Amino acid sequence: MPGGKIVFYTGILATAKTEAGIAAIMWHEVAHALADHGAQRMSANRAKLGLDYLVGKSVENKTEDKQKKILMAYSIGNQVSGVLPFSKKxxxxxxxxxxxxxTIAGYEPKEAAELWWRMQAASEGKTPPEILSTHPSSLRRIRNIEAHIPVADSLAAIIQKN
Ligand SMILES: [Zn+2]
Structure with missing residues (x-):
């Protein structure tokens, strides 16, 4: 929303179910905001800047040597994880x-996949959560999330280890 607030309808809480479920929804929305999707701009670069900022923040208090190691690992991770290509929806x-x-924030990434399984189940119910009108859950979405878990895990492990 304008001013940088992220708002939840309480209706989503039944499907979110757990703190990790809420985190999965919240970080997904943060990612949209960082990528400026609300303005309908293809700006993977902005998203990358946001991620750069967060990673930068996380290394602030480390020694210079450790900072270099983390940032190098991060830039390699970026090329692998495909944050950069503009062609992604x-x-x-x-x-x-x-x-x-x-995952960097400390949640189990598999919880995101489990959230979208619950979303899919909820979409078959009488009153599907509002979010599903703009975020239809699909097997393709869940498989994409599951396939990206190792990347998220290794990125978080690198930051935690250093
Ligand atoms: Zn979305």
């Missing part, structure tokens, strides 16, 4: 960046 982009941010 917004949702796939937000799913991947959100998954990385969530």
């Amino acid at each position: 917004h949702e796939t982009e937000a799913d991947r960046i959100g998954l990385e941010l969530m």
Whole structure:
């Protein structure tokens, strides 16, 4: 929302179910905001800047040597994780960046996949959560998230280890 706030409808809480479920939704929305998807701009670069900022923040208090190691690993990780290509659709982009941010924040990335399984189940119910009108859950989305878990895990491990 304008001013940088992220708002939840309480209706989503039944499907979010756990703190990690809420985190998965929140980081997905943060990823959209960082990537400026609200303005409908293809700006994977902005998202990368946001991620750069967060990674930069996380190394602030480390020694110079450790900072170099982390940042080098991060830049290699970027090339592997595909944050850069402009061809990705917004949702796939937000799913991947959100998954990385969530994992760096200390949550189990597999919880994101489990959230989207619950979303899919909820979409078959009488009152599907509002978010599903703009975020249809699909097997393709879940598989994409699952495939990106190792990248998110290694990125978080690198930051935690150093
Ligand atoms: Zn989205």
